[in-house]
Amino acid sequence: MSMISRADAYQRRHRWAGLPLAVIYKFFDDQGSYLAAQITYYGVVSLFPLLLLLATILGYGLHDSQHFQRQVLDSALAQFPVVGDQVASHIHSFHGSVPGLVIGVLGCLYGGLGIVQATQNALNKIWGVPRNARHNPLRARLRSLLLLAAGGGSVIVTTVLTALGATADDYDASVGVSVRATATALAVALNVTLFMVAFKVLTARIVTFRQIRAGAIAAAVIWQALQVTGALLLGQKLKGATATYGLFAIVLGLLAWVYLGSVTVVICAEFNAVRAGGMWPRSLLAPFTDNTDLTPGDQRAYISYAETERHKSFESIDVSFGGPSPPDPAEPGS
Secondary structure, eight states, X not given: OXXXXXXXXXXXXXXHHHHHHHHHHHHHHTTHHHHHHHHHHHHHHHHHHHHHHHHHHHHHHHTTOHHHHHHHHHSGGGGSTTHHHHHHHSTTTOOOOHHHHHHHHHHHHHXXXXXXXXXXXXXXXXXXXXXXXXXXXXXXXXXXXXXXXXXXXXXXXHHXXXXXXXXXXXXXXXXXXXXXXXXXXXXXXXXXXXXXHHHHHSSSXXXXXXXXXXXXXXXXHHHHHHHHHHHHIIIIISTTOOHHHHHHHHHHHHHHHHHHHHHHHHHHHHHHHHHHHTOOSOOTTTTTOSSSOOOHHHHHHHHHHHHHTOXXXXXXXXXXXXXXXXXXXXXXXX
């Protein structure tokens, strides 16, 4: 028996090896990197209107308020590249803008709605929901708006809790270890609830909490780790950096951070779908050659891919599997 055959037989017998491999295979079969990139696009699009909105609100607070201006200049905000220079140079002339407020709100709404819509599309593809069984455009956007309203507040709360736990010591705040641990635990609990609701509400098929629980917990823990990393990066590495370096670091850092979060959501959803659909173990060579025997997990996965593309309820899709392709005959004289 060859080394590949032994490795294939081993991963089929052991869940700890076969299940992660099946998740990775389905991630690439579903073009998970492109699904994550779509979520990332809307995530980045929503960040800049959010910054505009925050700057506008800050302008309303700074206008004609010397006490607030002094607090901002003494805070960590003034030490960040690009943003800090602008705040310090124009602190006395900051004022709110109605157009900036309107554009910021509309931009955040567009980007946030796009994030939820892209996530909804990814979950339906991951769970093999046929196109004709998915929610119509109006109903899908209504669900997205409701989840956006509920999830937006949760994301803000968890971000504040994470920043409190990760960077409090850097700003001479007397926050004990127990308080930071409590803030982190609350943030993880809120994230678990948010991911469970999102995985259930945004999938246009009936999924139970038991089917999505493991992936939601994993996504919440990884998302919390990403938030902590981001808070530490902003609080320690970027504070006081030069404007040129800081500009690239902020933009590229935000892009990488959002993409990692998107990949996390997609992979955790893939884990739920693979485990619930029995799409494992997979044949080790299935993605690379037709000359291999498909496992039942392979067949369930490929049937799901075909049924996902059904556009009409009266459209019939029948999937059958023959034997593996025979090897090419050797050329004469070889």
